[in-house]
Each structure stands twice: as structure tokens, then as C-alpha cells.
Amino acid sequence: MTTSNRHVPETAPSHGPGRRRQAWWREFAALWAFGLREYRIWQSYRVNQVLWMTNILVTTLLFFLLGRTIVGQAPSLLGAAYGTNYMSFVVIGVTINIFINTNLSDPYIRIQRSYFNGTMDLFLLSPMSVYTPLLGLMTKSILDDYPRLFFTFGFGMLLFGATFNFAPWPLAFLFTVLFLAAGFGLGLLSASLFYLLDIKKGTEPIQFVVQQLLATLLAGIYYPVTVLPKSLQWVACLIPHTYAYDALRRLLDPGARASVAVLPIQQVLPGLSPVLIDGGALLLLTVILLPLGAFAYGCGIERARRNGTLTRWQ
């Protein structure tokens, strides 16, 4: 066996000046490696990419056809706050739902797959942070799901008559970052149950309750929350999705009015701008959910290390 005489350090030193900076750099390098790997895998499934675009087209078409059945009723259905174009309303709903679903549901799914195919064992043997593999594995979801934004908006605008006001895009971007962060906080909580509650197969409760139940029924993806009974509107105010839909529709839908209160929490705080309330609520949820999720995930890993369920194959 030959050996290298090069004096290149194998890994960053664990002590000494610059340790923290080097540690961060090492984590970024690992994330980059994950990104390249996931991109390569994503590229190798070309048929999947065609199916992926077809799926977006069909989803958008479905709501276009639904929108045609309520021609003339859209203004009364959407109310004064969200303009009059149902296609614009629903394109924003579908896009946000894809984004937040990725951040909320995928951490658990990625951990689950990686655990059963054995690669998580390998990641846990490397000296990187336990959070880095989770973020790295999410790259696949980001590659798969985030670009759908362009297709949903593109199909909506080019084929089905959706119109948008892109002038306040910096604010829209800020809201997007906030709801993605809050969604990822929930995603971390969801992933933590893999280890904390030993839910290794099927669906775990957070994803089921928040995404499949509350968000789908109450947050207002396809209809405004005003169609719901008041009590359910209050329940909708517990999840970040509701504020994201409300704020982004007010910002991007032409004819939408920023000052008309829709959500119950906006109605009880009449002195404050509804968009400001949405921003505050999203910020609060992010500040609570993100650290809580990270803490729970760390606790889950340590519990598994104690119980001997951290790795499956090694």
C-alpha cells in the first residue's frame, strides 16, 4: 500500500483558533457534496422529470376547470381581500402548498428512507453534525419541488389566465423565507418522532395532523378560510400555512386589498395591518418551531443512541 506524503490536513482541527469557522466550512462542504449527489440522482431519472412537469400541468388544469365552473361567482367567493381571479388565487395556494409540504413532510420521509437503505448509518459515523445529513437529504426535495414555482405560475399565466402583481416581490420573498422556516421547524419535529417515538414506518402524527388534516382542510389552499365556521377559522390560525396564503395573495393577486381583515386574528386586531399580523405570526411560529424542532431532533438522536436504535445495519 502506498501512502501520501502530502501535508494536507485530513480534516479541520478540533481545537485551536479558527475552529468554529472551519467547522462551519466543513458542514457547508458536506452539504455541497449532498447537493451534487442529489443533483446527479435527480438527473439520472429523466422520465421522472417529464412526469413531474405533467403532474404540475394536470394540477393547474384541474383548478382551471374548477375555476370555470364558478365563473361570475369568484368575486363573492374570494371576498374583497383577494381580488377576483380564482386562477391567481389557486395558483398561489397550490405553489405555497408544494413548498411548505416539502419542508414539513420531507424531513421524516428522507430520514426514513435513508435509515432503511443504510446510508443514515454511514452519515452518523461521520463527524458532521447530526443536522447536516438531514439538510443534505432535503436537497433532493428542494431540487424536485422548489422549481415547481416557475411551472405553476408559468402554466397558470400562459395557459389558464392567471395574472399576478410582481411589484412587491421583495416582501413576497421575505414571507416565503418565513413560511419555509416555520414549515421546516414542523418538519424537524416530524423527523424527530422517527427516533423519539420509534415511528419507523407509515405516516407520523405531526405530518398527518398538520399537513394532511389542518392545512388541507382549513388553511385555505383552494378556498378562503371565510367559508369555514368561525371556530375552525381560529384553528386555522394555529398553523403557518394560513398566514402564508393570506399574505402572499394580498401581495401578489391583482385587485387584492391589504387592509381588509379576513382571518379572525386580524379581525380582533383592527388597528394593525393584516399583512403585518401575518408577518408577525409567521415570525413567532418560526422562532418557536425552528429551535423546538432542532431540540427535539437532537433529543431523538440521543434517545436512539441510548436504546441502540440509531443505526439499522451497522
Next chain:
Amino acid sequence: MSETTEDAVFLEHVTKTYPGVERSLRGTKLEWKGPALWLRNLVGVARLTSNMAPSVQALSDLTLRIKPGKIFGLVGPNGSGKTTLMKIVAGLLQPTYGTGFVAGTDLKNTREIRRKVSYVSTTGWMGLEWPLTAEENIRFFATLCGMPTPLARIRTEEALHAVDLWGDRRKYPSQLSNGMRQRVILARALLFHTPLILLDEPTVGLDPVHVQVLLDLLRGRLRTHGQTIVLTDHQAAEMEAIADRIALLNAGELVMLGTPAELRASLREVTVIEVHTEEMDLPTMPSPALVLAAEHIERPGALAMRTWRVYAHTSSEALQTVLDWIVQPTGRVVFLAETAPNLQDVLALPRVPYGAATSGHGESVPAHREALL
């Protein structure tokens, strides 16, 4: 630096008990699913009910010291606690009780331990990335561990040459045999010159030629880099050929510890008599003063035959004792031969835990012998 942190591995009174797993209800009407499963697990984690399933004691009050720069062998039958011990040292598992240091790092600091340990297990190839080639797999792991790209390129090439896989570097795991996949993960462990390499049954799946390549590689690597290598095997014979020191584990307890020569010496008062009989059970064993133990050995292909290894005190009467005990009353013996015992035979003998008859870290052979017999 204290004495303990100078050791490659120092474990003190390490015990590992796995929590009991309730009997599966799969396939019955009572199978836990969906919300019922969530609730059951929540109740279990919150300890609102007691876990009635019996826990599993994998390691029991184990104290062990491994000196740096040596090859240390862990031998024991299936379920003896070898893998549990390796996982504790690798930082993948937390002991229930006990303390320890790995390459000077406290067992609790698992992240730092992972920086100092390369770990390869029998089924480690399950961790291969199937959409990546053998070479890409190794370089991917190098990047995950923070190795700079130029060095990763050099080390990957070296490691693949070392395990005789350079010619197959562009193959995907699905195009490699199990043995070749095993060599890919061995190559992965060779990437880093970590102070400690843990190899959990690394020869499983390898053909005899590559077992020899691996053993030569380990010896050579130790000379070059001064790394400590801990490897497990359930076959003592392979271990005798390579290890500087060997620990014998059984049922989570340390049975014996010493150099291969010391362990062999501890058996010098034991003789082994191999007896091939027709299908039959042995008559009642004579006094333990004469015969220590007898075990049935599986011999593939020996239909309607049984092979027994009889352990007796080395004496001129040993063979006669066995003749009186088995041959004369049954008359169904077809072959009988006296052989020297090997390390594998230690595990078949009646034993008491290591340390029960010794004090502290004493490893004197006569004391072991006493404890053993």
C-alpha cells in the same frame, strides 16, 4: 495526560442493557397501526406504563484496556456482545453504565470520537450509495468527513489500490459482488489515518485470497501509520494469526484476555479428544475431575454421523477415560483422535467471568486458567 487517555481504548465497568421489545403483534388482529401505534409509543416513551418485555443484557461490567498501535482481537460466539462493544467504542451506542475513553476522548463526546475512529461492519455495504460508483462512494464519504478534495482524490486512489479494487472503481454497487462491496467499505475505512480502526467481522463475505490481502494490509498499515486496530471475529483461529492481544467474550462477559500465546498456554492442561460416532446421544458424563466438557460439532455432509469434542484434563488416563465412557458402552464409535486445543475451544469450556478469580487488571495466565477451569 492521564494514564487512561493514553490508551487507545479504556473502558471501565461498562454495562449495556437494551430495553425489551414487546412481542410483535404483526399478523394478528391486534397489530398496532396508525394512531394506535402513535399512542402506544407515546405512552411507552412517557413511561406511563411499565415495559413488560424482558430487557437484554448485552455487556456486563466490562473493564478493558487496549494499548495504542496494536491489533486487538475480540472473539466470541454470536450474541456475545462483540458488536455492542464496537458500537460503544465507535460512538454509535451509549453504555447503560460505566465510563471510558476512546483515543483520549470521553465516551460521551461522540462527535469527537467519530473524528478519531473508522468503523467497518459486516453489513456496512448497506450504507453504500447505489447511484454512485465505488470511487464516487469513497470520495463522497471523504467530503462528508471534511477531507479537502485534492487529498480525497489521492487517498481514494490509495485505498482502492489497497483493497485491489482500482480496476473496478467505475462500477456501481449493483455490479459488484458482496465481497467486493465489503472491500469498498474497507477502502472507505482506510481513507483516514484515524488513531483507531474498528473492524466488525471484516472477513465475512471475502474469499480466502482477499482475507489474506486484508490481514496483510492491516499488519502493513499498522507499521506505517501506527494505528490501533480492533477487530472482531467468531472464529478464533483467524484471530490467532494476526492479533497482538485477544479478548474472549461470552454472553456479554469478558472470559479471557491475553496474547495468543498466553491464551494457548492457559489451555496446556486441557486435551481435546475428537470422537466420531453414529447418530446417538452421549452416555452420562463421568466425573468432572476427568472430563471437563463435551460438545457436539456440526460437520457438513456427515450424514447419520455425529462429531463430539471432548475436553479432558491432560493426563495419561484421558484417552482411556473417553474409551471407558463412550466407546465400550456404546460400541458405535467410528473414529477417535486426541488433538491440541485451539482458542475456539476455550469458549466450549465451563467458565466463570474474567476477573472473578483475578484482581484488578491482572492477566497472569495461571490466574486465568484458574478462573477458566
